[in-house]
Amino acid sequence: MNDGQAELQQLQAWFLTAMLTPGGAARGVELARQQHGLGQEQVLRPAPDGSDRLSIYANGYVLRLLDCLQADYPVLRKTMGEELFDFFARAYIWRHPSRSPTLYDLGAGFAGFLHDSQAGSGAGAPALLRFPIDLARLERARSEAGRAPGLEKTARSTLCHAVGWLAGEMPMICLAPCTRLLALSFPLGAFWLQAQAVQADDMPAQPEAAASHVAISRLNYRLAMHDLQPWQFYFLQAAARPASAMLCAQQASRDSGEPVAAILAETMLWLPWALDAGLIHTVDVKKADQDQPFQVPCAERS
DSSP: OOHHHHHHHHHHHHHHHHHHSTTOHHHHHHHHHHHHSOOHHHHSOOOTTOOOHHHHHHHHHHHHHHHHHHHHOHHHHHHHOHHHHHHHHHHHHHHSOOOSSSGGGGGGGHHHHHHHHSTTOSTTSOHHHHHHHHHHHHHHHHHHHHHSOOSTTSOOOOOOOHHHHHTTOSOEEEEOTTOEEEEESSOOHHHHHHHTTSOGGGOOOOOOOOOEEEEEEEETTEEEEEEEOHHHHHHHHHTTSSBOHHHHHHHHHHHHOOOHHHHHHHHHHHHHHHHHTTSEEEEOTTTSOTTOOOOOTTOOBO
C-alpha cells in the first residue's frame, strides 16, 4: 500500500468516526483525534462564515439513514411511536454504521439490535418487549422477499398425479428463493395489514401472544403473507434445498410431532396450493445441486 492510499484510508476512517460517534460531531471529532491522530483543523478548512460544516454534514447523514429505517419499518414505527423508534434507530445507526454500497442492507440487523438492547427479551420476556422484535423481523422479511430473485420469469410448474409424486416419480420441490419463513410469538399477519393502512392514532389493538408461523412470498411481483400450520412451516423448511415431498413430510413429522401419515394426507391437498401461491417450485433432479448447503432464510425463532 502506498502513502497516498494509506492517507486516504486514514481520512476515510477519521470522517466515519467523526460523523457516527454517538453524541454528535463534537464528540466524534475528539474520538477521531485520539484514534487516528488528526485534529479537525488538519482535515477541514474553516468555513468563511464560521459555521460548523462537519456537524451539519454529520446530522444530515444520520437523518438520511434514519429516513431509510423509517421507510423499511413503517408499522414498527407506528407501533413504537415516532420518538421511541427514532431513539433506537439512531442508536442502531451509531452502533452499526452503513458499510454497504446499497442502503437496502442498512436495516438488516435492526431486529437483532432491538433484541440485544432489551434485557430479557427472550421467550419469557414480557409481550411489551417481544412484540416490536417480532414486528421488526416481519417487516425485514417482507423487504427481503420483495427484493430476492423470484419466479416471475420461470415457467409455471404444475402438480399432477400427486400419489406418484409422493412416491418419488415426479420432480423434487424447492423453496422459492423469494419465500421467507418466520416462527413468531404473535399472530402478526392481520395486524400488519390493518396497521399499514391507518394513521398512527387509529392503530389496531396488539394481538395476544400466541405461537405463529408465517410464509412471505412474492408472486407476479406482489407480496403475500400466509399463515401456516406448524407442520407446513417445517415442511417448507425442509424444502430449503431440493427434496422430495416424502422427505419433507418426514422432516415435518419429526419437528412438529404430527404423524407422517397424517402429514402426507394433508400434503395431497395443500401442496398444489403452495405451488400456486409461489411458496415452492419444482426442480429437475438432474440439475439440482445436491451439494447446496442447507439454509432457510429468516426461519429463526424469536
